[in-house]
Amino acid sequence: MRPAYPRPFKYVKAGSVGDALRYMEEGYKPLAGGQSLSTLLKLGFTYEGLVDIFELDELRYVRVGERLVIGALVVHNDVAMHRAVVEHAPALAKAAWHIADLQVRNRGTIGGSLAHADPAANYIPVLVALGAEVVVREKGAVKRMTVESYVKGPYETEKGLVVDVSVPRWSRQAVAVFKKRGAAYPSLVVAAAAEEKDGTVAKSRVAVGGLYTRPVAAAGVLDGLSLEELPGLVSRIVSELPEGEPYDDLHMSYEDKKKVLPQLLSKVLKELAESSAWSLPTFDRLTTWRGGGGFTTWINGVEVPVDAEPRKLLVDFLRERGAKEVKRGCDEGRCGACTVLMDGRAVKSCTIFAPQALGHRIETVRTLQRGGELHPVQRAFLEEFASQCGYCTHGFIMTVVDYLSVDPGVRDEVLRLSVKNICRCTGYVNIIRAIKKAGKIQKA
Amino acid sequence: MTYREGLRAVTGAGEYIDDVPEPAGALHMAIYRSPYPHAKIKKVDVSDVWRRGGMAFGPEDLLKVVKNPFPNALGLPIKYYPFAVGKAKFFGEPVAVVLARDKYKAADLLDYVYVDFEPLEPVASIEDALRGRALVHEELGTNVAMRRRMSFGDVESAFKNADVVEAFDFRFPRHTAMPLEPYGVLADFRGYELHAVANIQGPALYVYFIARALDIPTSKIHLQTPRDIGGSFGIKYSLYPYVVLAAAASRLASAPVKWVETRLESLAASSSNGERRGRVEIAATRDGRILAVRYQFVEEVGAYLRPPEPGALFRVHGNLNGAYDIRAVEADYTVVLTNRAPTGLNRGYGGPQFYFALERAVDELARRLGLDPLDLRMRNLITKFPVEKYGWRFYETPTGGLYPMLDYTSVVKAIEAEYRKWREEQERGRRVGVGIALVVEPSGTNLGYVDVAVEAEKRRYPHSGAGEYVTVSLDPSGVVNVFVNATNEGLGHETALAEVVARELGIDPSDVKVTYRVDTSLTWSLSSGSYSSRFAPVVASAAILAARRLREKIIELGAALLKTKRVVYEGGVVYDEADPKRRLDIRKIASAVHWDPGGLPEGIDPDLSATVFFHPPTVKAPEGDRVNSSAAYALQAHLAVVEEADGDVRLVKYVVAHDAGRILKRELLDGQLYGGVHHGVCMALYEELKYGEDASLRSLLLETYGTPDLSHFVGVEVELIHFETPVGYLPSGALGSGEGPVMGAPAAVANAVADLLKRRVSSLPV
Ligand SMILES: Cc1cc2nc3c(=O)[nH]c(=O)nc-3n(C[C@H](O)[C@H](O)[C@H](O)COP(=O)(O)OP(=O)(O)OC[C@H]3O[C@@H](n4cnc5c(N)ncnc54)[C@H](O)[C@@H]3O)c2cc1C
Numbered sequence A: 001m002r003p004a005y006p007r008p009f010k011y012v013k014a015g016s017v018g019d020a021l022r023y024m025e026e027g028y029k030p031l032a033g034g035q036s037l038s039t040l041l042k043l044g045f046t047y048e049g050l051v052d053i054f055e056l057d058e059l060r061y062v063r064v065g066e067r068l069v070i071g072a073l074v075v076h077n078d079v080a081m082h083r084a085v086v087e088h089a090p091a092l093a094k095a096a097w098h099i100a101d102l103q104v105r106n107r108g109t110i111g112g113s114l115a116h117a118d119p120a121a122n123y124i125p126v127l128v129a130l131g132a133e134v135v136v137r138e139k140g141a142v143k144r145m146t147v148e149s150y151v152k153g154p155y156e157t158e159k160g161l162v163v164d165v166s167v168p169r170w171s172r173q174a175v176a177v178f179k180k181r182g183a184a185y186p187s188l189v190v191a192a193a194a195e196e197k198d199g200t201v202a203k204s205r206v207a208v209g210g211l212y213t214r215p216v217a218a219a220g221v222l223d224g225l226s227l228e229e230l231p232g233l234v235s236r237i238v239s240e241l242p243e244g245e246p247y248d249d250l251h252m253s254y255e256d257k258k259k260v261l262p263q264l265l266s267k268v269l270k271e272l273a274e275s276s277a278w279s280l281p282t283f284d285r286l287t288t289w290r291g292g293g294g295f296t297t298w299i300n301g302v303e304v305p306v307d308a309e310p311r312k313l314l315v316d317f318l319r320e321r322g323a324k325e326v327k328r329g330c331d332e333g334r335c336g337a338c339t340v341l342m343d344g345r346a347v348k349s350c351t352i353f354a355p356q357a358l359g360h361r362i363e364t365v366r367t368l369q370r371g372g373e374l375h376p377v378q379r380a381f382l383e384e385f386a387s388q389c390g391y392c393t394h395g396f397i398m399t400v401v402d403y404l405s406v407d408p409g410v411r412d413e414v415l416r417l418s419v420k421n422i423c424r425c426t427g428y429v430n431i432i433r434a435i436k437k438a439g440k441i442q443k444a
Numbered sequence B: 001m002t003y004r005e006g007l008r009a010v011t012g013a014g015e016y017i018d019d020v021p022e023p024a025g026a027l028h029m030a031i032y033r034s035p036y037p038h039a040k041i042k043k044v045d046v047s048d049v050w051r052r053g054g055m056a057f058g059p060e061d062l063l064k065v066v067k068n069p070f071p072n073a074l075g076l077p078i079k080y081y082p083f084a085v086g087k088a089k090f091f092g093e094p095v096a097v098v099l100a101r102d103k104y105k106a107a108d109l110l111d112y113v114y115v116d117f118e119p120l121e122p123v124a125s126i127e128d129a130l131r132g133r134a135l136v137h138e139e140l141g142t143n144v145a146m147r148r149r150m151s152f153g154d155v156e157s158a159f160k161n162a163d164v165v166e167a168f169d170f171r172f173p174r175h176t177a178m179p180l181e182p183y184g185v186l187a188d189f190r191g192y193e194l195h196a197v198a199n200i201q202g203p204a205l206y207v208y209f210i211a212r213a214l215d216i217p218t219s220k221i222h223l224q225t226p227r228d229i230g231g232s233f234g235i236k237y238s239l240y241p242y243v244v245l246a247a248a249a250s251r252l253a254s255a256p257v258k259w260v261e262t263r264l265e266s267l268a269a270s271s272s273n274g275e276r277r278g279r280v281e282i283a284a285t286r287d288g289r290i291l292a293v294r295y296q297f298v299e300e301v302g303a304y305l306r307p308p309e310p311g312a313l314f315r316v317h318g319n320l321n322g323a324y325d326i327r328a329v330e331a332d333y334t335v336v337l338t339n340r341a342p343t344g345l346n347r348g349y350g351g352p353q354f355y356f357a358l359e360r361a362v363d364e365l366a367r368r369l370g371l372d373p374l375d376l377r378m379r380n381l382i383t384k385f386p387v388e389k390y391g392w393r394f395y396e397t398p399t400g401g402l403y404p405m406l407d408y409t410s411v412v413k414a415i416e417a418e419y420r421k422w423r424e425e426q427e428r429g430r431r432v433g434v435g436i437a438l439v440v441e442p443s444g445t446n447l448g449y450v451d452v453a454v455e456a457e458k459r460r461y462p463h464s465g466a467g468e469y470v471t472v473s474l475d476p477s478g479v480v481n482v483f484v485n486a487t488n489e490g491l492g493h494e495t496a497l498a499e500v501v502a503r504e505l506g507i508d509p510s511d512v513k514v515t516y517r518v519d520t521s522l523t524w525s526l527s528s529g530s531y532s533s534r535f536a537p538v539v540a541s542a543a544i545l546a547a548r549r550l551r552e553k554i555i556e557l558g559a560a561l562l563k564t565k566r567v568v569y570e571g572g573v574v575y576d577e578a579d580p581k582r583r584l585d586i587r588k589i590a591s592a593v594h595w596d597p598g599g600l601p602e603g604i605d606p607d608l609s610a611t612v613f614f615h616p617p618t619v620k621a622p623e624g625d626r627v628n629s630s631a632a633y634a635l636q637a638h639l640a641v642v643e644e645a646d647g648d649v650r651l652v653k654y655v656v657a658h659d660a661g662r663i664l665k666r667e668l669l670d671g672q673l674y675g676g677v678h679h680g681v682c683m684a685l686y687e688e689l690k691y692g693e694d695a696s697l698r699s700l701l702l703e704t705y706g707t708p709d710l711s712h713f714v715g716v717e718v719e720l721i722h723f724e725t726p727v728g729y730l731p732s733g734a735l736g737s738g739e740g741p742v743m744g745a746p747a748a749v750a751n752a753v754a755d756l757l758k759r760r761v762s763s764l765p766v
């Protein structure tokens, strides 16, 4: 049982896609948002070298044409909130909203999620249902294939650098994500897409992820049926789905998943028939992550050389440089205690390696309270007694600062999908009050 | 109003163990842990680590400086060292330590520790332990550490005369309250003295354990805690083996050593409660009068028996009748050892298990009798407190507990309206489950209760203990300094004590400075520490008495300075009764005394400090098997409402009505209740340290432990209903309240789920 610190690896930052491909040729593994890779490293996996592709903003685009094209490095929050995705592939946007929390979604990328091919990944079943294709590059070759054929098994895909995914248009689409109580990752994801003519389904695809070692899809199972009758036909539809190799995950056995499947499918079919209005926040901009380069990072406004081993987690680097307010509470990028702002976005500093901070601005609560006044979020936490031992508090405050920029009105629906930090003392009651109060103070 | 700890928290100014500056040249320790739950250690070779620029020590090296095993409460010949000797007895047990300049490097060097294990058949469960095919400790000859059967009142005839006997079998899981901050130790063994800073929960007995293990007198141990501890909930009591491990490494390496645990390690090998299986039998009349109750509990404590274990069985000894007027109680306890991590204190210590068993069984009795569970409880509720003692009235329980008089009926009735409302919702067809639980919450533990684990004839010395020292002093500028030798892990004691002391002295809380941390070079007692919700009944009482003594001194000095006999003290001012215009405030008195003690009249003592040791009058050593196991008992009525959503159960609403005596600071009290409910809900619905059939731990991540996050509680309504009966036998008038919620919530939630799903919920998490 090795304490969860990454083993050494070689690290290079790719300056271009070509650069990345060259290093991959040499056996380097691409590092995108690191939201999966950092945990694997902490839990003892070894990699010779990582080529950091995260700052290749040229792979961050959303193009609307006959198909919706999403660059591999578009982060989950942008998939969730970008207007073009919400309009053209709402099921994908919704699946993105159900990935982890605000911080993970600020860093994790759609390309990384695809390439990681976790059987519990949110996107893959949706992409399969939508009939999406992925473009993969290797040195000298560009391949285009369906997502179904790209994913070969749990954590197994075709080789190469994922460049983008393209999604055909469907007038109706829906997804449901099932997480077992207390789990961050889903156990089952069901998605469906349909085209309809006069209330009857003309074309359709249904996909299920998490049940088998690979997502399964069925084309045409809903065809010829009327939208209204769909929810009543769940068991028939279930029986028409292709089967695969049963998959038990950490939380649920295949058998238990099979029991939940009909409920989940019925939810999806209802949603497909209803097409409810989009209620989650939407934006037009895309986040970019290209840093200023160089050999330094900025911690609370002060330039600091980054002279650490590449494997050093940012949380440790920051603490060694005096930012002791940043805490570590887990080994799996889950608890949020280590949250800081990086270029203004909340990120978990235990999922980022020190050299990834080069040319970026890191901020902790010290920036918030500069000048001697408490920031509204700090004030609200203090006034509502939203801390006890205080160990989680810094991470919460930094998370909430970013969260309020996304959802200033603090709606329960958005809060539930966004702030998933862990506190062991307060029972969250006062923290939830403080978040709501902070929203009000900021508005005033 | 300033929430002092809160201000530190929101400004990132807290100082936790990993923030304490490390001594120059400190080495970081990584621990090589056994990958097997049970294995013979044939050889440990650490030489390669030395060749690669680190230091490493195996059991043979460590035994040179760790000379004695830790003691246990039963006096069993179990050799518990902070590392495996001869064989590894649980998954994650330390086998060797590696030291290097930083923690990454130390972790890397673990790869070069070579251990030759021979896996042995593990004792993976309570059943395995009882079967006894494999033994955890051969020298014991059995896996059964203790068997005790105790009877109070006429149990036999109660069961004979009962109309019904309801038997309820249950299982309670291993759970850790899991403070977000893991363990940490800075140990510097120099000049044959140990200087250690650790986020341990209190000095208590552990200083002795550390001293004994290292074979040095307690005079050579300087143990401190950092100013802030990132949560504890009892778990951080069990840090002491690691203090010894780090100290031993420091001694062998001749360098300061730092160790900070990671989450994996904390889940595998810090502490938790033990798994409990058992049966509750209730003898009752047809109309729902409970005549007697019988408990049969089998508890596993892991591979070693760590004090105060098996206390989880005895912590509730004085309140085995719960909130009910039951005059006959029988307890039949078995404690077994398994190849799992050793257990220890965990929030509510013994209470969650106990009340889950009792309150679920009471619900099953109600179902059997066709009675409403609330009505059944009301029918048996304690209403009379006939025993007069210590200036208050009490209900004396068959097992020796002394419940102070409170209005139980009103507290329970306070949840009735909400309860009936949800019952009506059900009648209207809404799919919800409603559950209640009543808890008499023990607080201010009597250390002597652990003695009941041993037959009365075999006890060598009487033990009792629940007291605490508090020192107050007045500095030259009139600021009152308060010092308590205990830990600050988020309970808000600085804020609360400042107000308590300020109230006594009639001054502003901002003029009171509170230092709340462990330093064994200063006054402390065996019972010192922050545990068993003892702050309100014990520590606050000691602080009040100390403040009063200081006030007497201030009055005396004020009178001397005013050169008059009859003075009045009011709002921090001493004035001449005859001429109120002649007055001196605390500041002036402090200044005059500090700057010119020589100017005081002959015979006037210029001492402006007071140390008080307060020991609750109700806390005595056991007599036979009867003991008042706690200084105080509060009452709580819990109501949980659950519903089915997306194929799962979900908490909708939670209500706690309670009376915990005087409310010292409502916001902090609320925080304790909210947090306690949360831990209880975690036990009921989410978390378990799961062991496989091979005794290896399956819950090494938060993801597999099942920890919920904020999002799970958005939209869940928690309501608190306070009653306030200041009790007359404690200076503070206050009873503890940090653990009642965790004791009641598993039962209330389980009752609600049973109500929803119409099935007998007998194992948690559901
Ligand atoms: C607490 C937590 C909870 C989470 N919960 C969920 C959840 O509920 N649902 C869910 O779907 N995910 C979840 N995730 C995972 C998250 O979505 C990750 O962001 C995602 O799986 C990986 O994306 P990344 O950009 O971070 O990739 P990285 O971690 O950087 O890389 C992952 C893998 O993909 C490879 N890779 C990355 N980019 C490319 C590329 N362009 N081409 C080829 N290979 C590439 C890497 O080499 C690596 O093998 C969670 C993560 C955390 C920490």
Ligand code: FES
Pocket: A327, A328, A329, A330, A331, A332, A333, A334, A335, A336, A337, A338, A339, A348, A349, A350, A351
């Ligand atoms: S999420 Fe970073 S320490 Fe837990």
Ligand code: FES
Pocket: A386, A387, A388, A389, A390, A391, A392, A393, A422, A423, A424, A425, A426, B180, B230, B231, B490
């Ligand atoms: S206040 Fe202690 S973990 Fe949140």
